[in-house]
Amino acid sequence: MQGKKRYITLSAEQREALVEGHKRGNKATFRLRCQMILLSDRGRKIPDIADILGCNRQSVVKWLNRYENAGLEGLNTAKGPGRPAIVRIDNRKEVDQIERIVEEHPQKLDVARAQIEATLGKKMSQQTLRRLLKKTAGAGSASGAVHPSDPRKRK
Structure with a gap:
């Protein structure tokens, strides 16, 4: 049984910011996360995005949630523990x-x-x-x- 289909719909300026982040982001992980959101905007399903990018479905869901909650800044890696x-x-x-x-x-x-x-x-x-x-x-x-x-x- 499949869950409900979930997509992120972007405005033109959001799409432009994500394309820019995908092309010129400082970190490869940030560029990959931008690509996840762009693929979702193009109507790709979560399992398809995971297959295309070589990650698991849970990771895609996590980054879609982070983008919805925090926008482009949410795609950056959070500061880790330690001194x-x-x-x-x-x-x-x-x-x-x-x-x-x-x-x-x-x-x-x-x-x-x-x-x-x-x-x-x-x-x-x-x-x-x-x-x-x-x-x-x-x-x-x-x-x-x-x-x-x-x-x-x-x-």
């Missing part, structure tokens, strides 16, 4: 400052940490600082360099 990062990796300005300070005191992380706290006003443990440095270490770092005493890593 926010003290320093975000994508904040290049802060990460560059931290790396410069650590380069000045590479063997004394406690001194570097105190200077980071004074400069940025962000309190962190030594372990947090180490994790941050490990995440930001690239090919030019000491961890990516060839170790001269290891014969396997020589050319």
Whole structure:
């Protein structure tokens, strides 16, 4: 037995905003959700939308409900649980400052940490600082360099 057929009918401006979100949205999940709403507006059934987009029926129903209740903003991923990062990796300005300070005191992380706290006003443990440095270490770092005493890593 099938449930009642459900479609979302959009105005011209809503459709235009969803098409724009589908084309230029920052996240793939947001673009996919815009596409769900657009397919519903075109008269596609929920199981058909799920098959086309490779997701399950419950997901389609969830995002149709979120769009009806909150509009285009409802299609964004909600903030998850957990403590926010003290320093975000994508904040290049802060990460560059931290790396410069650590380069000045590479063997004394406690001194570097105190200077980071004074400069940025962000309190962190030594372990947090180490994790941050490990995440930001690239090919030019000491961890990516060839170790001269290891014969396997020589050319």
